[in-house]
Amino acid sequence: MQVLSVSKSPPLAGEAYIHGAKNGALPILAACVLCRTPCTIRNCPDIRDVAHTLSILRALGCTCVREGGTVTVTPCTCPACHIPQALAGSMRASILFLGALLARGQEASIALPGGCPIGKRPVDLHIGVLRALGAEVRAEDHQIVCRAGTLRGCRIELPIVSVGATEHAILAAVCARGCTEIRNAAREPEVADLARFLSACGADIKGAGTSVVRITGVPSLRGAEHTVLPDRIEAATYLCACAACGGQIVLRGTEGCSLEPVLHVLAACGCRVEQGRSSITCARTGPLIAPADVTTAPYPGFPTDAQAVVMAALLRARGACRFTETVFEHRFLHVPELCRLGAQISVHGRTACITGVPALHGAELHARDLRGGAALVLAALSAEGNSTVSGMNHIERGYDSFVPTLQALGAELKMVEKPDLL
Ligand code: UD1
8 A cells, every 4th residue: 555654844945836726627628528629728737536537528439638738638529428437436526527418418417426525515506507407307326317408598596605516507508598697606716717718619608707607508619728727725735835844935837826815824824925926935934823713615715625734734833723614514534633643623513623732743644535635744744753644545636746746845755655454
């Protein structure tokens, strides 16, 4: 079994390049199935979730070629319409293919999607938007089966803000007959990036990135070239590594990275953070100070995906602070593991209270989800002695070159073989 061996890191120094956003690339790749001619997607991160998405596209009949950070997807005239369990089960974003396939054909089915175990994560909103657009949706044998003669534009009011359901509604509505209005839409930059790609393909979308999105259906879409926006959560992770270990780093390729709430918290903790047009510099030389309470919220609030890594950076901060998670109900899977390093954290419902400790010590840790896994690595880098982190497959789902990037910044960590005990 491969585990990550992590030692206490010296202060970090140097530069890191921020890759394209996982959450930007996945819906854009799903959108390729809607196009009649080839799509060229640049700045596409080389991560497991993207590899999975390309496997789904291939299973549907598309040809996908990766050359460095560029992926070319050549759609087929008549895509297959079923996504089997082996491909759908491991990644939640695979559900977006339903809407994209329905917009191309009259039928689509998918095994129930997977993803990180961070709460109930139902798919009722996804099913709701497809039904609102005129699809018949049934659950059969652990599959979601959809049929639609013609999708018809309509008004959709999302009961809660959902990134996936907003993207799903956009994908299904771009070729529907008539106009669709999505209210209470998610405003995440990744939603706006999807709309930019679809618009380049010939779609008519207005308001993406605001809470009201208006789409006028077009008969068909052509392929286009697109550069995926930078991954703001990857950027947040390396900034938190610098906060945890000290030192000074520069992140490149961050143009358009909307990270204000995270930068604000890091500045409040004693980091010096400067955001340029396409770079972010972070330095910490003095002690960490506990910030005011942090509450996650949909964009433009503090991102739930950054909650774990920011928490990991603050375990040794002077004072106490609270993290309240309002987006997912079980997003503290990293807390018991952080406590194994000597962190002092108590969880009460959706709030985690952290009291800073003078030092952390090495421990054997297990990653149970993507962002929580990254958080364990950051905390281990700031702990005395050695730690190991297993479950690295979670981290590989969403970080391109995670270990080499941290190594290049001076962090002490490497993958090692650990004999299986059983
Ligand atoms: C996306 C991101 C994920 C991020 C999350 C919130 C991708 C691939 N993933 O996930 O990294 O953490 O946004 O910023 O972009 N919900 C329902 N019913 C549904 C759908 C969602 O109740 O049908 C609930 C969820 O359980 C959650 C809330 O809505 O409590 C928000 O989830 P949502 O924004 O949909 O997250 P994802 O799109 O899955």
